[in-house]
Amino acid sequence: MRMINLSPGILLIADPFLKDPNFARTVILLCEHQPKGSLGFVINKLFDQQLHHLVPEVMISNIPVYFGGPVQMDTIHFVHQQPELIDGGVEIIPGVYWGGHFEQVVAALNKGLLEPGQIKFFIGYAGWTDGQLEGEIQEKSWIISHSDTTLVFEQQEQLIWQQSLRNLGSNFAMMANFPIDPSLN
Template identity: 35%
Template sequence: MNIDSDIFKIQSNNVLPSRGKILISEPFLCDATFGRSVILLVDHTDEGSMGLVINKQLPLFLNEIIMEFKYLDEIPLYKGGPIATDTLFYLHTLSDIPGSISISKGLYLNGDFDEIKKYILQGNKINECIRFFLGYSGWDSEQLNNEIRENTWLVSEEEKSYLMKNNIKDMWRTALEKLGSKYETWSRFPQVPTLN
């Protein structure tokens, strides 16, 4: 029987990182924050990169932090990364929030939080419109490019609807599967092979 041993080699898909693209961690990355993670790049320049882990929910709700939201339905909080974990970041699809940064078509980062609060307190839809994160992920100049060359990350693009969904259970696996059969096989690898 002929086995294609290349299938076990972690190899980049040669897509360049830029604002609005996602990073998908390689299957054997054993790290509490970055293992099996999908990260949205919110900035990528010569000085460095910044992203938000979009598929790791915290055991905490925004309602527990912002008292005005106390009586609303639970608003999930996600772990954006290990840096500035006491800082709130928010992705949204609201084009009229002053001070927002455009990440990709129809997707924005931060902006006037009073306007976000007003939007929520008026009973508007939150699900798939706004996602909240504590902390962010950051890389110094060239650090992310080096990690991509070392095949720690695959770079891909995703639709706004994928990035904004609250059902994050299979986000990492589905992002890999969309890249083709080789990567789909990776999605079934156990994270710690010795435990298999």
């Protein structure tokens, strides 16, 4: 297997047998990886409320919010593809930006300037302390992959985990069909 360095823009694909209910069958977009720790967002687990429920200033309904992770569930984060509309974002892979000025996001949404496929919102985030993520990778909790912009902004979140594995080639593609609980087979 090829070695991929941990860095912003890497995808962390949950091992098929990862039991943690927060991360079972998830894909995480890593946005920050530093000696003090790492931060990312689960890109394929819908939250039970939409953005206009959480941010009353948003006048558009039907904008999904994803469960970014179990840390600071009182915060909203986003990744987007529109740096010309949203200042202050950090480019984590070519064409994908993390964060920026939230007031500009709300204004752009309300004016119809942002399409759902150009921005993704998260409540909370996934975080690791120094060395914790590396330890989980050594324990085989995560499969590491390069990011794919199409996957990051995929609207059918139920497809992301399986497609992430298939993108890694035939050795991983069959893992995409593993049952959640093999003892039930």
